[in-house]
Amino acid sequence: MRLDVVTIFPEYLEPLNVSLVGKARARGQLNVHVHDLREWTYDRHNTVDDTPYGGGPGMVMKTDPWGDALDSVLADGYDTGSHGPALVVPTPSGRPFTQELAVELSERPWLVFAPARYEGIDRRVVDEYATRMPVYEVSIGDYVLAGGEAAVLVVTEAVARLLPGVLGNAESHRDDSFAPGAMANLLEGPVYTKPPEWRGRDIPDVLLSGHHGRIARWRRDEALKRTAANRPDLIERCDSAAFDKKDREM
């Protein structure tokens, strides 16, 4: 998969060199390019923003630097054999970024990210590229960050760990919170490792029972409890028929 990020803070994307994403890059599973938007400014001050039409506080990112940058990045990508780009625009007014959307993005060959600063990018930029490719306007939560770079890191990590071969154990994300299947819409329950006793706290006996059916049911019940406590909105979307079927199989 190819990823391009256009930003006025390229250094903000340094974490893409470490951990899971860094290793995926080193193994050639991810091809990442970070570009400085100011390379596509032509005035002495490298201006990327201007006052908003209609008045109001804050500044708006200008059409020309973004248009020139995206044209150039897309042309370069095509030259190096990439196809099927999609534009990802982080914005608090976008659709919520979910595991389902992470799966959808992980199936695309090439993502181009346009993280903004100030009050966002002149709307005509999104409208223009939406005529050429899928555009995903995504929000990583109901709060407002100072810029979209942190959202790019979030989306990239969620997507990268779904790519074939990136996680050491391909099964690792099967039981994750929000993973598709019978446990969809359930948060993952608590997890434990050795030693079996720590500061007087034992791990639940069932985990030492070796009984796969009982362990699976315990995990499901803990997931339900945690979901009910932390995300009651998700419980309503649970597939209780899938639970009943699983119980009969145990």
Ligand code: SAM
């Ligand atoms: N005035 C904008 C609004 O209320 O929608 C907020 C602009 S914010 C200060 C600057 C940039 O940070 C946004 O254009 C976007 O790129 C990024 N950003 C802020 N919060 C975000 C969120 N929850 N999800 C994704 N991107 C976000």
